[in-house]
Amino acid sequence: MKKISIFLLSLIPLVANASNDVTQLEGSFKVGPAIILIFILSLFILVGLLFRAKDTTDYYAAGRGISRVGSGMAIASNWMSAASFLGMAALMYGTGYHGLSYVVGWTGGYVLLLILMAGQIRRYGKYTAADFIGDRYYSKTLRTVGAVIAILISIAYAVGQFGGIGLMFKWVMGIEYNLAVIIGGSVVLAYTLISGMLGVTKNMQIQYVIIISSFIIPLFLLTYKFDYFWLLPQIGYGSAVQDIVEGIQISEKSGLMNSLGHHFAIVPSPEYAMPWDPSAGQTFFQWMAIAFSLMIGTAGLPHVIQRFYVVPKARDARWSVVWGLFFICLLYWSAPVYSALGTILSSNPEVGTLSPDAIVVYTAQLGDINPLIVGLLAAGGVSAAFSTTSGLLVAGSSAFAHDLYVKVINPMARPKTQMLVARLGTLLMAVIITIIAMVDLALIAQLVAIAFSMAGCTIFPLFLLGIWWSGSNRAGAKAGLIVGGIITLISLTYLVGARVGWVLPYNDFITYYLGAWYFAWIGAPLAIAANIIVSKLTDETPLEIRKFLIEKVHS
Amino acid sequence: MGNATHSDYQAIAQSMIQVMGKITIKPDDYAALKDGTGWALSKVYPEDELPDLEQVVRHLHELRGQITSLRDDEYLETKELIISKAAPALGIGEGTLLAQLLAIGLDENLQLLAEENKEKIPGIMSLYLTHNRSFLTDTVFLGFPFHYFYSAVFLLVFFVGLCWIYCYRTDKLHARLNFLEQID
Numbered sequence: 001m002k003k004i005s006i007f008l009l010s011l012i013p014l015v016a017n018a019s020n021d022v023t024q025l026e027g028s029f030k031v032g033p034a035i036i037l038i039f040i041l042s043l044f045i046l047v048g049l050l051f052r053a054k055d056t057t058d059y060y061a062a063g064r065g066i067s068r069v070g071s072g073m074a075i076a077s078n079w080m081s082a083a084s085f086l087g088m089a090a091l092m093y094g095t096g097y098h099g100l101s102y103v104v105g106w107t108g109g110y111v112l113l114l115i116l117m118a119g120q121i122r123r124y125g126k127y128t129a130a131d132f133i134g135d136r137y138y139s140k141t142l143r144t145v146g147a148v149i150a151i152l153i154s155i156a157y158a159v160g161q162f163g164g165i166g167l168m169f170k171w172v173m174g175i176e177y178n179l180a181v182i183i184g185g186s187v188v189l190a191y192t193l194i195s196g197m198l199g200v201t202k203n204m205q206i207q208y209v210i211i212i213s214s215f216i217i218p219l220f221l222l223t224y225k226f227d228y229f230w231l232l233p234q235i236g237y238g239s240a241v242q243d244i245v246e247g248i249q250i251s252e253k254s255g256l257m258n259s260l261g262h263h264f265a266i267v268p269s270p271e272y273a274m275p276w277d278p279s280a281g282q283t284f285f286q287w288m289a290i291a292f293s294l295m296i297g298t299a300g301l302p303h304v305i306q307r308f309y310v311v312p313k314a315r316d317a318r319w320s321v322v323w324g325l326f327f328i329c330l331l332y333w334s335a336p337v338y339s340a341l342g343t344i345l346s347s348n349p350e351v352g353t354l355s356p357d358a359i360v361v362y363t364a365q366l367g368d369i370n371p372l373i374v375g376l377l378a379a380g381g382v383s384a385a386f387s388t389t390s391g392l393l394v395a396g397s398s399a400f401a402h403d404l405y406v407k408v409i410n411p412m413a414r415p416k417t418q419m420l421v422a423r424l425g426t427l428l429m430a431v432i433i434t435i436i437a438m439v440d441l442a443l444i445a446q447l448v449a450i451a452f453s454m455a456g457c458t459i460f461p462l463f464l465l466g467i468w469w470s471g472s473n474r475a476g477a478k479a480g481l482i483v484g485g486i487i488t489l490i491s492l493t494y495l496v497g498a499r500v501g502w503v504l505p506y507n508d509f510i511t512y513y514l515g516a517w518y519f520a521w522i523g524a525p526l527a528i529a530a531n532i533i534v535s536k537l538t539d540e541t542p543l544e545i546r547k548f549l550i551e552k553v554h555s
Numbered sequence: 556m557g558n559a560t561h562s563d564y565q566a567i568a569q570s571m572i573q574v575m576g577k578i579t580i581k582p583d584d585y586a587a588l589k590d591g592t593g594w595a596l597s598k599v600y601p602e603d604e605l606p607d608l609e610q611v612v613r614h615l616h617e618l619r620g621q622i623t624s625l626r627d628d629e630y631l632e633t634k635e636l637i638i639s640k641a642a643p644a645l646g647i648g649e650g651t652l653l654a655q656l657l658a659i660g661l662d663e664n665l666q667l668l669a670e671e672n673k674e675k676i677p678g679i680m681s682l683y684l685t686h687n688r689s690f691l692t693d694t695v696f697l698g699f700p701f702h703y704f705y706s707a708v709f710l711l712v713f714f715v716g717l718c719w720i721y722c723y724r725t726d727k728l729h730a731r732l733n734f735l736e737q738i739d
Contacts, residue, residue, distance in 0.1 A: 095579060100706040107714050114718050119725075229698075235708070238698030245700060250652050261626045265652045267576035273703045274686040279579045318725065322718040329711045336707050343578050349585070350625055350659055 028174045033375030040379050047206050072323020074204035075307050080211055081388035082164025084331055085381045087445030090356035092339035095280040096272035102445055103332050105291040109298025110325040117299055118321050119314035120467045123553050129302035130403045136466040137477040147403035149458050150302040153451050154396035155433055160447035161389040162437035167358050168382045178438050185434040192390040207387050212330055214380025219337050222367045234333040240340040244272045258366040262348040293520035297452025300460030303395050338363045357444050397425035449517035456520030457484035461527040470546040476535030480527040487523035491516050561599055565646040568595035574683045576656045584679045587672040593661050594668035600644045608640050613663045634658040
């Protein structure tokens, strides 16, 4: 204990000196934020060890014993990733209203999830998306495909997280983005493997409280400092939005300036708040397509759906959605505040082009908030990405080891071999994700939106029809998957093609109507239609499955 | 522009500077407007004093490549010098935001307007100055433009409320029908 005290005391001068480090938006190694980051990640492991589950039964009982509010926090913690923490503000930075399609899509999806899925999935009683698909559609092939899709979605989702981790490591360590992704990726891999080996239970409620606090505290300080209604920044920033629309003359806010010495002023910029403004480069169709795709994607994401298997009753599953959505909304009400203030504080062209994905941290810096609070904010962003990424790596590697290796390749595998395959799967996924993240394809939230569209085109139709229409059969499910898969493939080919400079046929048409962040708007309805048509034309669903749906799932 | 008056040049320059200050401006569009602003300024600025002004602008650009802080004294003084020379010619108050944007928004060669930029500028102005405004966007509610409040705040409250009502009504219905769930 004495040694720990001496170590902590020795850190005080480092933390104090850290205040001088954050005088530039980018650059040198920042000691304070680095210490806060290490402290928070260690805290997660420590808390996980203290509350470690003794055995599998205890693990599930603990999961099922928590209150509805606690369960809601767990859902929110599971959900809050780099895309929410860093990406939401990035989407609205500069272009304002345009990014609200993501807010509406990601929250509206929970209404669909509640009404169409939560209770029914709980009553169905399967533990993974692949299990459900294999059982409901009585097909080992579909089970395998379901597992592969779950892995692909996990990879697509985690690419955005690695991007966020890379950006924050770049900011903390003052190094190049690619190097930051490699270091950040290695740290998250080590964190996941160490947590796994120590048997750390994720304490999601505590993670939620830390992440949301680090996000909201700077908002009170920023709104107070820049003369907005600070007691409720989520409402108080309305005047900031109006200020952007009408413009702020230097004389109106004399004395208020950003950390670079620029006046708190902006020319009238109605485009920030106007719907589908031409200068934002987004149309009404795209706004709606993004919102719709994200909604159905939310209701089809394997790691979101799986949260409902571990609550005691369908009733708890329903209420946990309500609380989960409320806790998620706390973050989504807050993210636009960073965008609005960041837009004003960086409006001077001399500030140069800021990386939108780091705008949350830059806003706090430009607002001259205490560097340690800025460090806490950055650490919160990394923590959000870490907790989601480690969950995705674990889920992906379990799908690899359990659903593919044991169920398909080697059913006689010993537990030790399974464990080895799972660890190799984690490593393999981390390497693939790091390489894709280094290509820097798009904004974090847009990368994550790809995962949602993939889920919307593939998993969502299988779950929707699987639960609500007993007529949907194996052949129909395969047809739907093929159609959804083709749409996904076309869209992603054009995305990669644009990045590497290929000139593909009908490029403008395809990239507009099958944009990578919203191709599910048409992919999902087509997959559903294919499923229905083929199901109608082929043999009926076996009687026992239809009976099970009526007696167990819908009664 | 053959019949443009002094005040016409001032008005177009002020409009272009306003657009140059927009956060959504693309780098190519900014460069074109910079070219146009300098050209409009050259039309209203005393011709014999133009070389001096161009010299100061050139010096500012050189400083920009050397300084480590935007609060560098010489850099700030040079900016102020440009403002004191150019802002009055364009009818812009020296202590205003437009004056600050003007100081950093001038090219070294003020009299030259590239043909390509001349053609692009009307389209750029139209792109950044046309907005989908209506009574929904002009109405202010709790400080927000109403439609922005609706999407960013109200819809989220609505979604949470909708979920709450759904769960509450389902519980009531289950109670009325004496429906008991099994725990497995």
